[in-house]
Amino acid sequence: MTEAVLDHAEITPVSGGELEMRRGGTGRAVLLLHGSYGWWGWETVHERLAAQFDVIAPSHPGFGRSTRIPGIDTVDDLAYFYLDLLAEMRLTPARVVGFGLGGWIAAEIAVRSPEAVERLVLVDSVGIKVSDRETRDIGDPFIVSGPELQGMLWRDPEAHQAPVPGPTLEPQLLEAVLRNLESALYYGWKPYMHNPKLRQRLHRIVSPTLVVWGGDDRIVSLTYGRAFAESIPGAHFVEIPDAGHYPHREQVEKFIPAVVDFLK
Amino acid sequence: MLAYHFTEMPYPYFPPEAEVELNSPRVILPNRYFDPQVGADLYNRYLDDYIYADDLGLEIMLNEHHQTATCTDAIISISGAVLARQTKRAKICLLGNPLPHRDNPLRVAEEVAMLDCISRGRIISGFVRGVGTEVHPANTNPALTRERFEEAHDLIIKAWTTPDPFNWEGKHWHYRYANVWPQPYQKPHPPIWITGTSPDNIPWIAEHQYNFAAFLMAYDDVTKLIDIYRRRSAEQGLPAPGPERFAYLALCYVANTDERALDEGKELMWYTSRRRHPGFSNPPGFNSVRTNMMILQGVDKPRGDTFDSLRSKGIVIAGSPTTVVQQIKEWHKRGIGHLLMMNHAGTLSTELTRRSMKLFADEVYPEIRELRGGPEMDGATPSAEPERAVKERVMRAEG
Numbered sequence: 001m002t003e004a005v006l007d008h009a010e011i012t013p014v015s016g017g018e019l020e021m022r023r024g025g026t027g028r029a030v031l032l033l034h035g036s037y038g039w040w041g042w043e044t045v046h047e048r049l050a051a052q053f054d055v056i057a058p059s060h061p062g063f064g065r066s067t068r069i070p071g072i073d074t075v076d077d078l079a080y081f082y083l084d085l086l087a088e089m090r091l092t093p094a095r096v097v098g099f100g101l102g103g104w105i106a107a108e109i110a111v112r113s114p115e116a117v118e119r120l121v122l123v124d125s126v127g128i129k130v131s132d133r134e135t136r137d138i139g140d141p142f143i144v145s146g147p148e149l150q151g152m153l154w155r156d157p158e159a160h161q162a163p164v165p166g167p168t169l170e171p172q173l174l175e176a177v178l179r180n181l182e183s184a185l186y187y188g189w190k191p192y193m194h195n196p197k198l199r200q201r202l203h204r205i206v207s208p209t210l211v212v213w214g215g216d217d218r219i220v221s222l223t224y225g226r227a228f229a230e231s232i233p234g235a236h237f238v239e240i241p242d243a244g245h246y247p248h249r250e251q252v253e254k255f256i257p258a259v260v261d262f263l264k
Numbered sequence: 265m266l267a268y269h270f271t272e273m274p275y276p277y278f279p280p281e282a283e284v285e286l287n288s289p290r291v292i293l294p295n296r297y298f299d300p301q302v303g304a305d306l307y308n309r310y311l312d313d314y315i316y317a318d319d320l321g322l323e324i325m326l327n328e329h330h331q332t333a334t335c336t337d338a339i340i341s342i343s344g345a346v347l348a349r350q351t352k353r354a355k356i357c358l359l360g361n362p363l364p365h366r367d368n369p370l371r372v373a374e375e376v377a378m379l380d381c382i383s384r385g386r387i388i389s390g391f392v393r394g395v396g397t398e399v400h401p402a403n404t405n406p407a408l409t410r411e412r413f414e415e416a417h418d419l420i421i422k423a424w425t426t427p428d429p430f431n432w433e434g435k436h437w438h439y440r441y442a443n444v445w446p447q448p449y450q451k452p453h454p455p456i457w458i459t460g461t462s463p464d465n466i467p468w469i470a471e472h473q474y475n476f477a478a479f480l481m482a483y484d485d486v487t488k489l490i491d492i493y494r495r496r497s498a499e500q501g502l503p504a505p506g507p508e509r510f511a512y513l514a515l516c517y518v519a520n521t522d523e524r525a526l527d528e529g530k531e532l533m534w535y536t537s538r539r540r541h542p543g544f545s546n547p548p549g550f551n552s553v554r555t556n557m558m559i560l561q562g563v564d565k566p567r568g569d570t571f572d573s574l575r576s577k578g579i580v581i582a583g584s585p586t587t588v589v590q591q592i593k594e595w596h597k598r599g600i601g602h603l604l605m606m607n608h609a610g611t612l613s614t615e616l617t618r619r620s621m622k623l624f625a626d627e628v629y630p631e632i633r634e635l636r637g638g639p640e641m642d643g644a645t646p647s648a649e650p651e652r653a654v655k656e657r658v659m660r661a662e663g
Binding site: 166171184 | 405542
């Protein structure tokens with residue numbers, strides 16, 4: 001398990017700390033921004049994309065083995081952090097794919113510097129407010145555990161299991177998983193997993209945008225996904241059937257062609 | 265040794281199956297189970313018991329929790345205000361204000377200063393980070409509770425010790441003209457007490473020379489924390505702290521015989537038997553990753569205690585007066601100078617609660633009161649009232 005977690009991963013010094021970075025493949029660079037539960041190694045989705053792209057998959061500050069970075073306290077900070085990183089790596093304008101929380105970061109990047117993004121893919125993303133004040137748009141998996149949690153993440157929790165805190169995880173992965181949970185809420189606690197201002201700013205996005213959604217997402221619904229797409233000028237919406245919050249894991253064979261065609 | 269009466273003011277009359285179904289009497293137990301008619305009786309009963317404690321010569325401790333049936337004392341400034349007027353001599357230990365969850369720390373400074381003036385200097389100002397279940401009611405980012413605690417603390421102390429308006433541009437709070445009226449009765453401010461359950465914040469408490477209070481922990485665990493405090497004091501070249509610096513909260517019940525105390529006092533287990541929802545008790549970021557790894561890898565407090573096993577750890581202090589004196593002396597030997605007595609929990613009746621308190625005041629307190637760290641200790645002014653007057657009032661109170 002340890003080897004799988006560390007596969008393709010290197011620790012890169014950045015201003016104020018260190019970043020765990022998974023990288024592989026050749027071709028055009030694609031920045032993958034993970035969700036609240038982080039990367040679980042060099043995953044199938046990385047491997048498949050690396051067949052055609054230079055896949056760059058960092059762990060956000062505080063996630064995985066990346067250090068927390070002083071002054072990086074909010075998703076706003078993370079957006080500027082990645083804009084700086086892309087510029088330093090000479091990857092601007094960039095192809096950015098964001099999952100869940102990572103989709104929120106990607107959208108914040110795109111509204112801040114629309115010209116810095118060449119292609120934008122949002123996968124089951126959080127970040128905007130759609131419903132009224134008494135309706136929580138974004139599910140709260142952070143207070144549940146065991147089967148209840150897996151049932152929120154997957155369409156078919158019998159076939160898939162996210163690594164979650166428990167005594168059976170090997171220590172390195174357990175530490176990463178605990179750091180992921182802590183950091184997800186550190187950035188996303190209040191307002192819960194969204195920026196009330198983001199939706200009104202999405203009109204600024206100029207890059208071609210693809211919004212990909214698991215048809216049975218129980219964290220952020222298909223309706224929420226469509227509202228997200230409708231707020232971005234010209235965005236295309238693709239539903240991946242038979243997938244929950246992680247279409248890139250649960251239906252990777254359907255996910256890859258949809259995204260690859262768009263990124264090429 | 266000073267002794268303090270304490271109840272969490274529980275509302276125990278909710279359907280037990282609701283707690284089982286939700287796995288929690290806290291945070292999400294629907295408030296439809298709160299009947300204000302019953303609540304009115306309970307509040308008045310609990311406050312009367314506190315007044316009785318004052319009459320008996322005991323000190324008083326209050327705490328607050330939110331969105332929970334286990335503790336309906338939701339605002340210690342309110343219960344504290346009632347008791348500041350209705351008691352005559354007892355110290356009123358507010359333990360405490362949950363600083364990370366108070367959106368305006370200057371308001372805390374005002375409330376405590378008012379209470380200190382109204383009570384003519386009988387307030388002990390406890391500050392707490394709040395347990396995990398406090399995070400959702402206030403919706404405070406759990407990972408920020410520690411730094412919010414420290415900034416709020418710094419701001420309140422400055423507000424109590426600065427005679428002119430001042431500017432504050434911190435991370436979490438901003439004021440251009442901070443200038444708290446009123447100011448505390450005690451100078452420079454009321455004694456500060458802080459709670460702790462792990463080594464994380466003990467050095468900070470020691471550096472500030474504040475009182476450290478441990479709640480419901482076993483003898484050896486408390487001893488370890490006190491050692492950390494003492495070591496830190498020594499490292500900083502501070503005077504060695506005596507028992508007046510350390511407080512311990514136990515479930516307490518005294519009866520004529522051990523058998524009777526163990527039988528009647530069992531109801532106190534109501535408190536320790538409540539369900540703990542892991543998601544609400546320990547939200548991500550509330551404990552450090554290291555602590556959480558230890559919890560998950562099994563280095564955690566064992567569950568499934570009985571009243572008697574809790575007694576062997578010192579968490580329950582129960583028995584005949586002779587037995588209880590011995591137990592308290594054991595705590596004193598381990599460095600404790602303030603005994604916070606949870607004399608009530610669950611549905612324990614006023615009659616039994618008061619009988620235990622009275623027996624404690626008559627037969628236990630005289631045996632332990634003069635232990636070093638008694639009324640002469642630092643920061644604690646003994647009751648100015650002659651003992652006879654207290655006794656007379658007790659007789660009156662008992663009708």
